Amino acid sequence: MRDFNRRTFLGIGSSLILAACSGRASSAPRDALAPTPHIEDEDELPPVPAAACVADPTAKNIEGPFYKKGAPHRSVLADPKDAGERLLLAGTLRSTTCAAIAGATIDVWQANAAGEYDLDGFRFRGALTTDPKGRWELRSVVPGRYLNGDRYRPAHIHIKIKAKGFPVLTTQLYFAGDPYNDGDPFIDPSLIMQHSLEKELRRARFDFVLAA
Ligand SMILES: [Fe+2]
Structure with missing residues (x-):
């Protein structure tokens, strides 16, 4: 054989x-003898991402006229004697590639339950710091509405985020179901939070995303 x-x-x-x-x-076609395409060694191939993740950056929203620099570092804005429905607001801070952003400052300011801002001091104003996993938490009251011209602004909380390596983000958070959301000239639907009431505590969550 x-x-x-x-x-x-x-x-x-x-x-x-x-x-x-x-x-x-x-009789064989010319390209039948074309050279074998070059195949890179496995070592030369680009690494495959473990889990591709892309998040939309949080929308900007107007600062408004009531921001004050120098708010104290704290996550509890309401004293026991303050009127209003108690609010627990929490979430995370991430980049658009879903990396946690630790050590960032989240400046918060809001009206009290009567719709009034403290322009003399720092009532209902505070600066939070995100933890190593990018988490943050705020304890306050649900802000009241206030007149802006001839119509009420819906309940909202002002936010300014400062994180190393990212531009400052100024925005606002709103509450789903507020009858003044519709027609508000400043609101962005992506900033409306879902919320629930559990044992007299209003809970809401929002995950911020910063674009570098
Ligand atoms: Fe406001």
Whole structure:
């Protein structure tokens, strides 16, 4: 069998050489003998991301006229004697690639339950710091509405986020179901929070995303 194969191979080989020398055209198409495409070594291939994640950056919203620099570092804005429905607001701060942003400052200011801002001091104003996993939490009251011209602004909380390596984000958070959300000239639907009432505590969540 081995000799037969060798003889057969040599025979075919001789025929091909003769055909080439006599100038006869091969019946096989030219590209049938195209070189094998280069295949990179496994080491040369780019790494495959473990889990691709892209998040939309949080929308900006107007600062308004009541921001004050220098708010104290604290996450509890309401004293026990303050009127209003208690609010627990929490969430995370991430980049658009979903990386947690730790050590960022979230400046918060809001009206009290009667819709009034403290312009003399720092009542219902505070600066939070995100933890190593980008988490933050705020305890306050649900802000009251206030007149802006001839219509009420819906309940909202002002936010200004300062994080190393990112531009400052100024925005506002709103509450789903507020009848003044519709028609408000400043609201952005992506900033409306869902919320629930559990044992007299209003709970809401918002996950901020910063674009570098
Ligand atoms: Fe406001």
